[in-house]
Amino acid sequence: MDFDKRLENQIEKDIQHLRRLGYAQELYRTIGGFSNFAITFSVISILSGLMTLYGYGLSLVGPFSIWTWAIVGLFQLMVALALGDIASIYPLAGGVYKWTGRLGNPHVGWFCGCFSLLGWLACTAGIQFGMGIFLTAYLGFELSPLNILLITAVIIAAHSIINVYGIRLVAKITDFSVGVHIIGAAVLVGLLLIFGRNNPLEYILHVGNVPQGMIIFNFIQALLMSAWTLTAFDASTNVSEESINPSKVVPWGMVVAVLCSWVLGSLLLLSLNLSLPGLAETLDSGFPAALYVIRTALGTTIYKFITIFILLAQFTAGLSSQTVSIRIIYSFSRDKGLPFSNLWKNVSPKYSTPVYSVLLISGATLLLCIFAPSLQMITSLSTIGLYFAYAITMAVAISERRKIQVNHGPFHLGRFRLPIQVISFLWTIFITFIMVVPPIGKGGKVFLLATVFITVYYFVAMRKQLGAEFKYTLE
Amino acid sequence: MDGQKNNFGIFSESDCEGSYTKESCGEDILITPKIINAFLRNHGLNKELRAKHLFAFGIGTVITGFFTQWNIGLGPAGPYGLFAAMLIVSWIYLTFFSVLARFSVNYPYAGGPYAYTRLGLGTFGGYLAGAATTLQFVSASALVLMIARKFVSSIYPQMPGDYLVLSMFVFLLIIHLSGIWVSGIVQIFLTGTALSGIGLFFIGGYHAPHINNFVTDPVVFGGWQGILAAMPAVMWLYLGMEGITMSAEETRKPQRDLPLSLMTGMGFAFLLSLGVIYVGAFYTDWSLLKTVNFPLLFILSKVQSEDKVLLATFGLINLGVFFTSLHGLINGYSRQVYALSRAGYLPNYLSRMRTKHQTPFPAVIIPGLFSVIICFAASFQTVTVLTLFSAMLMYLLVIISYLRIIKSKPKIFSKSRALLCHPFVLLVNLGLLVMGQISLMYQYFTSVWVILAVYSGVFLYYYFRAGKHIRDEAPEETAAISMQNKVRIEVK
Numbered sequence: 001m002d003f004d005k006r007l008e009n010q011i012e013k014d015i016q017h018l019r020r021l022g023y024a025q026e027l028y029r030t031i032g033g034f035s036n037f038a039i040t041f042s043v044i045s046i047l048s049g050l051m052t053l054y055g056y057g058l059s060l061v062g063p064f065s066i067w068t069w070a071i072v073g074l075f076q077l078m079v080a081l082a083l084g085d086i087a088s089i090y091p092l093a094g095g096v097y098k099w100t101g102r103l104g105n106p107h108v109g110w111f112c113g114c115f116s117l118l119g120w121l122a123c124t125a126g127i128q129f130g131m132g133i134f135l136t137a138y139l140g141f142e143l144s145p146l147n148i149l150l151i152t153a154v155i156i157a158a159h160s161i162i163n164v165y166g167i168r169l170v171a172k173i174t175d176f177s178v179g180v181h182i183i184g185a186a187v188l189v190g191l192l193l194i195f196g197r198n199n200p201l202e203y204i205l206h207v208g209n210v211p212q213g214m215i216i217f218n219f220i221q222a223l224l225m226s227a228w229t230l231t232a233f234d235a236s237t238n239v240s241e242e243s244i245n246p247s248k249v250v251p252w253g254m255v256v257a258v259l260c261s262w263v264l265g266s267l268l269l270l271s272l273n274l275s276l277p278g279l280a281e282t283l284d285s286g287f288p289a290a291l292y293v294i295r296t297a298l299g300t301t302i303y304k305f306i307t308i309f310i311l312l313a314q315f316t317a318g319l320s321s322q323t324v325s326i327r328i329i330y331s332f333s334r335d336k337g338l339p340f341s342n343l344w345k346n347v348s349p350k351y352s353t354p355v356y357s358v359l360l361i362s363g364a365t366l367l368l369c370i371f372a373p374s375l376q377m378i379t380s381l382s383t384i385g386l387y388f389a390y391a392i393t394m395a396v397a398i399s400e401r402r403k404i405q406v407n408h409g410p411f412h413l414g415r416f417r418l419p420i421q422v423i424s425f426l427w428t429i430f431i432t433f434i435m436v437v438p439p440i441g442k443g444g445k446v447f448l449l450a451t452v453f454i455t456v457y458y459f460v461a462m463r464k465q466l467g468a469e470f471k472y473t474l475e
Numbered sequence: 476m477d478g479q480k481n482n483f484g485i486f487s488e489s490d491c492e493g494s495y496t497k498e499s500c501g502e503d504i505l506i507t508p509k510i511i512n513a514f515l516r517n518h519g520l521n522k523e524l525r526a527k528h529l530f531a532f533g534i535g536t537v538i539t540g541f542f543t544q545w546n547i548g549l550g551p552a553g554p555y556g557l558f559a560a561m562l563i564v565s566w567i568y569l570t571f572f573s574v575l576a577r578f579s580v581n582y583p584y585a586g587g588p589y590a591y592t593r594l595g596l597g598t599f600g601g602y603l604a605g606a607a608t609t610l611q612f613v614s615a616s617a618l619v620l621m622i623a624r625k626f627v628s629s630i631y632p633q634m635p636g637d638y639l640v641l642s643m644f645v646f647l648l649i650i651h652l653s654g655i656w657v658s659g660i661v662q663i664f665l666t667g668t669a670l671s672g673i674g675l676f677f678i679g680g681y682h683a684p685h686i687n688n689f690v691t692d693p694v695v696f697g698g699w700q701g702i703l704a705a706m707p708a709v710m711w712l713y714l715g716m717e718g719i720t721m722s723a724e725e726t727r728k729p730q731r732d733l734p735l736s737l738m739t740g741m742g743f744a745f746l747l748s749l750g751v752i753y754v755g756a757f758y759t760d761w762s763l764l765k766t767v768n769f770p771l772l773f774i775l776s777k778v779q780s781e782d783k784v785l786l787a788t789f790g791l792i793n794l795g796v797f798f799t800s801l802h803g804l805i806n807g808y809s810r811q812v813y814a815l816s817r818a819g820y821l822p823n824y825l826s827r828m829r830t831k832h833q834t835p836f837p838a839v840i841i842p843g844l845f846s847v848i849i850c851f852a853a854s855f856q857t858v859t860v861l862t863l864f865s866a867m868l869m870y871l872l873v874i875i876s877y878l879r880i881i882k883s884k885p886k887i888f889s890k891s892r893a894l895l896c897h898p899f900v901l902l903v904n905l906g907l908l909v910m911g912q913i914s915l916m917y918q919y920f921t922s923v924w925v926i927l928a929v930y931s932g933v934f935l936y937y938y939f940r941a942g943k944h945i946r947d948e949a950p951e952e953t954a955a956i957s958m959q960n961k962v963r964i965e966v967k
Contacts, residue, residue: 183667195784299782301679305671 010245017091017247032244035175036253037260040236042177043324044257045127045317046265047184047310049229052130054272055289056376057225058282060218062208063199063273065225066266072226073262075427079390080233080258081413082424084251086397087237088409091246094331095237096393103403104396106466107458110337112392114454116234117328119385122443123232124321125365126378128155131314133375137288138307152369155315159322160362164353170323177316184309185264188294189271191306196275196297204270208279220434227431228379229265231386233258235320238327251411322361329357336465339457380435380443387431394425520585520724521655521833526732526739528659533716533740535666536803539619540711541673541751542796546770548705554756556698560705561712561752563907565745568713570904571870572741573895574877576734577888579720582954583729586814587720588869590951594958595876601951602941604872605815606933608721611865612808613842615715616801617849618858620644623797624850625768630790641847647802651809651839654832655725658806665799672792676771677750679779679789684757703914707863710911712748714866715800716740718807721814769793805839813838818949820941860915860922861929867912874901874908884958 050069057065083096092098096116101109132152133143141147162169210218236253240246272290275297276282285292291310295303333344348355372378397404398421405417413420436444548557578591586593586601588608593601620640627636650661719737723729751771758764758774767773772786772793779785813835816825829836849858878901880887894900916923947956 179667183664183671187671191784191788195787297784299784301675301779301782301785302788304678305675308674 014091014243014245033249033253034178035171036236036239036243036246036249037257038175038178039239039320040233040253040257041260042174042181042313042316043232043235043320044230044261045177045181045313046229046261046268047181047313048127048130048317050225050265050268051288051290051310052126052134052314052375053225053228053379054269055283057222058208058276058279058289060222061210061215062206062279063204063276064207064219065222066204066269066273068219068223068226069230069262069265069269072223072230073258073265075423076230076233077255077258077262078420079394079424079428080254082394082397082417082421083234083237083390084254084411085404085408085413085417085420086393087234087240087250087254088247088411089404089407091237091240091243091250091409093238093241093327095234095328096389097328097331100393100396103400107463108392108396110458110462110466111454112389112396113328113332113337115385115392116389117325117332117385118447118450119382119387119389120232120321120325120328121361121364122368122378122382122385123228124318124325124361125368125372126228126375126382127314127318127321128152128159128365129369129372129375129378131155131311131318132369134288134291134307134314135311137291138304138311143286149369153366155318156362156366156369158315159319160358162319163323163326163358164348164351164355170319173316174320177313177320180309180312180316182264184306184313185268187309188306189264189267191298191302192271192275192294196271196293198277198297199274201274203276204273206279223431223434224376224380224383226265227387227435228383230258230261231383232321232324234390235324238324238331247409248411251409322358322365325361326354326357329360330354333357337462339461377443377446381446384432384435384443384447387428387435391425391428391432394421394428397421398425520835522725522727523654523656524659524722524726524732525728526736527663529719529722529726529732529736530740530743531659531663531666532722532803532806533719533736534743535662535669535799536715536718536807537711537713537744537800538666538669538673538796539622539800540714541747542771542793543622543769544711545709545751546755546764546767548708549756549761550765551704552701554752554761556701557705557709557756558752560702561709561748563702564706564709564713565748567870567904567907567911568716569741569745570895570900571874572717572737573893574874574901575717575720576737577896578873578877579723579733579737580730581887582951583723583726583733584814584951584954585721585724585810586818586951587723587811588717588873589811589814589818590954591720592869592872592876593951593955595879596872597955598942598945599937600872600876601955602815602820602937603933604869604876605811605820607865607869607872608717608811609808609815609842610929610933611862611869612715612718612804612811613846614849614858614862614865616804616808616843616846617853618855618862619797619800619804620846620850621855621858622768623794623801626794626797629768630772630794643798644801644843644847647798647805648839648843650802651805652829652832652834652836654834655722657832658802662799662802662806665795665802668792669796669799672771672789672796673747673751675785675789675792676775677754679782679785680754680758680771680774683754683759683774683778685759703910704918706911707915707918709748710863710866712751713741713744714862715804715807716744717869718803718810721807721810805843808842809835809839812842814949814951817946818952819944819946820937854922856919857922857925860919861925863915864912864926867908867915871905871908871912874905877901887958 054065057068061068086099086103087095090099090102092102094113097109097113099109100112129148129152132148132155135155136143136147136151139151141151162173207215207218233254236243236250236257240250243249272293275293277293277296282289282292287295291303291307294306298306329338329344332338333341335341338344344357344360345354346356347353368378368381372381398418401418401421436447438444545557545561548560552560575588575591578594579587582590582594584590586605589601589605592604596604623640623643624636627634627639651658716737719740720733723733726732755761755764755770755774758777760777764770764773772789775789776786812821813826815821816823816835816838825837825841826835827837828834877896878898881896881898888896916926945952947953
């Protein structure tokens with residue numbers, strides 16, 4: 001009884017806080033701390049991201065690629081802390097788009113939101129395409145582009161159907177996903193370390209046959225593997241208006257999810273590297289590298305069994321990612337921030353979901369998978385979009401740090417705020433830079449094209465509208 | 476109805492005004508909500524469980540039955556006979572669980588079978604069902620401990636089997652003493668691991684069945700005697716799932732989650748049974764399985780003999796499976812003993828609570844000690860007979876209680892004549908259970924004296940002690956008294 005009473009009081013406080021921020025409570029507040037963590041953890045999805053790009057990292061610097069995870073993990077923890085600091089003040093659906101709009105102005109908020117949306121779209125496509133490759137290999141089909149594309153299309157369709165028909169099912173699958181990730185990763189790591197060990201611990205310092213002068217260059221390239229996996233942790237901020245005590249649970253959910261993923265991911269990479277049957281043999285197998293290692297080290301039956309966990313993790317991660325993208329589209333179009341906004345924000349009375357937004361996201365991700373020449377290209381684009389959005393958020397946060405200091409929420413960084421923000425800004429700009437600028441950058445051209453399109457649209461349609469909004473906000 | 480209700484939603488006399496006639500209102504009830512609430516303050520359990528925990532407790536308790544014992548039925552019945560026995564036993568359990576589900580919605584008490592039988596068959600009936608449930612769960616725990624010892628000594632002979640098994644058992648008792656929340660999480664983890672084992676078995680052994688066993692050699696049907704003899708063996712696929720009902724007072728939404736987890740657990744166990752019997756019973760050399768102790772491991776070791784990692788992993792999971800069942804069984808017996816003690820049938824100290832986590836620690840530890848003693852002192856056959864006999868006796872009593880209640884008070888259960896709970900279906904079930912008991916006695920005739928001795932003790936204990944110390948303020952007793960006095964009972 002006491003617990004129920006406390007819960008009611010907390011929800012009432014949250015509703016008051018939202019009202020002070022200028023919004024009415026329209027969504028049900030039902031999401032607790034664990035579900036918040038679950039959403040972020042399943043979108044980060046080490047079983048999806050790391051397994052998909054493991055071969056990429058291996059081809060560049062061999063088992064040494066594990067160190068990219070250590071570096072990325074450290075800096076991404078800083079970013080999560082810095083974003084959590086802001087999320088605690090503005091527990092609003094829309095994440096970075098709303099924060100930068102509030103801290104800075106609607107113009108910068110809109111730009112930030114556009115890049116975040118681009119990143120999320122590519123992130124969804126990357127997970128779905130990665131799962132397409134794995135599922136094609138698992139089902140025993142030839143890994144031809146057509147086969148992969150057809151299977152990816154089926155996966156996209158399945159995600160879309162679930163998002164249209166069963167929003168409750170999405171929530172249940174997200175919670176279930178945490179179990180799949182933790183049990184799947186724990187079982188895989190345990191089995192590989194007990195039964196599959198082929199190499200000594202020093203093997204993780206081995207860089208393969210890379211010439212001495214190319215190690216740093218290749219290592220920077222290999223950062224993509226870890227940078228793409230350990231991102232998108234602002235997912236839970238999009239459900240802030242449905243969370244109980246969001247000022248506390250959203251930031252903590254992000255930080256804990258990054259920490260857990262960092263630890264589990266380290267163990268996963270370590271066990272894969274120690275079980276590697278041979279670098280050249282793995283890379284020349286014509287099979288996804290991670291799956292090849294598992295199959296060789298643990299035998300066909302265990303491989304078939306454990307891959308079910310990996311596929312389930314990829315499926316749930318793709319679903320969560322698509323759900324977040326739909327929410328961003330919906331949030332954007334509600335503020336008339338997109339062309340044909342009225343169409344995208346239209347919520348189906350039958351299913352209570354923005355059906356056209358779902359179709360838009362599905363179509364966009366499918367197109368991306370059709371026209372992108374490789375998985376690396378899609379994941380690069382995703383990394384650029386998300387990290388650039390974080391960089392904009394950090395820049396705004398640094399310039400408006402007094403506003404944050406005065407209004408800080410229950411989760412705050414205190415005197416460490418500025419150093420953490422500066423480090424986060426430099427880190428996100430660095431990652432964006434290396435992903436854009438050739439020869440490392442693979443998504444630079446598409447990114448520039450998207451930037452031009454966003455800028456043109458801004459000047460044609462948004463500038464005036466956002467200006468009026470800005471004026472209204474100031475008044 | 477927002478009147479004054481106690482934790483179990485039993486309406487006080489004032490609630491009856493206006494909505495009930497004077498005749499039906501419980502004027503003669505001496506147990507007021509105030510007394511019950513005071514009683515529950517000292518005897519209440521923490522409400523922490525949800526449907527997923529209950530499902531894990533249900534499936535986890537029976538999971539050992541999929542890894543061992545069912546294959547004994549192949550001897551008298553052969554693959555087809557075993558399959559038929561499995562279908563009959565599944566039908567018995569389906570209807571029995573439907574009855575339990577109906578009871579659990581209206582009477583969500585820790586007593587479970589004791590509470591349900593108390594309603595229809597009075598104090599002695601309730602006591603007998605409670606005693607049978609306790610004996611079933613305590614002896615099943617002893618049996619699983621025996622199986623685990625046998626497993627360790629045959630698969631890992633270099634390991635100190637007895638110490639390993641006992642220390643794991645102590646560990647599980649400690650988990651239970653740490654509170655129902657911890658216990659529920661651990662059970663989900665253990666059940667998930669055990670189900671992974673069955674998944675591995677299906678993936679590794681799906682090609683084990685041979686077409687000859689279906690087409691050219693169907694003579695392996697053992698006749699109706701064979702099916703009857705195989706029924707006790709396949710009962711292990713479901714035996715103990717009824718323990719879910721005994722977590723009623725620890726469930727957040729018992730009216731929703733108890734029937735849901737019972738029926739989904741039943742459905743899931745049925746699907747697993749189909750899979751295991753298909754791959755196992757129709758295995759190329761099924762006749763080899765009649766005498767092996769661990770059939771799934773045996774099949775895998777034959778069809779995947781090269782895959783050492785698979786066999787090693789499966790062996791470890793198989794060991795874990797026994798502890799999954801033990802964990803569920805501990806939960807079952809502890810709640811039953813707690814409820815019987817709370818109601819005065821067993822000594823009061825057995826329902827003492829560990830205040831920090833609200834766990835009945837003597838009810839967890841003392842029957843556990845009995846399990847250990849039985850495990851080392853009794854023979855496998857004796858314990859098997861005691862477990863199966865007690866289980867079937869309890870099923871009989873619960874079904875008879877239900878039939879009596881729907882005859883005398885048909886409005887208590889909604890749709891009381893639905894197909895699965897139709898009196899005719901239940902009477903057929905009673906007949907099947909009686910035949911099962913006879914088959915059991917016939918097969919294990921030499922152990923019948925144990926049943927006679929144990930149940931004589933149960934009767935004598937009631938006559939000299941239990942029947943004289945009943946506490947009417949216990950929720951199970953209050954519910955039964957209220958029903959007898961025609962007072963409406965509404966559970967929150």
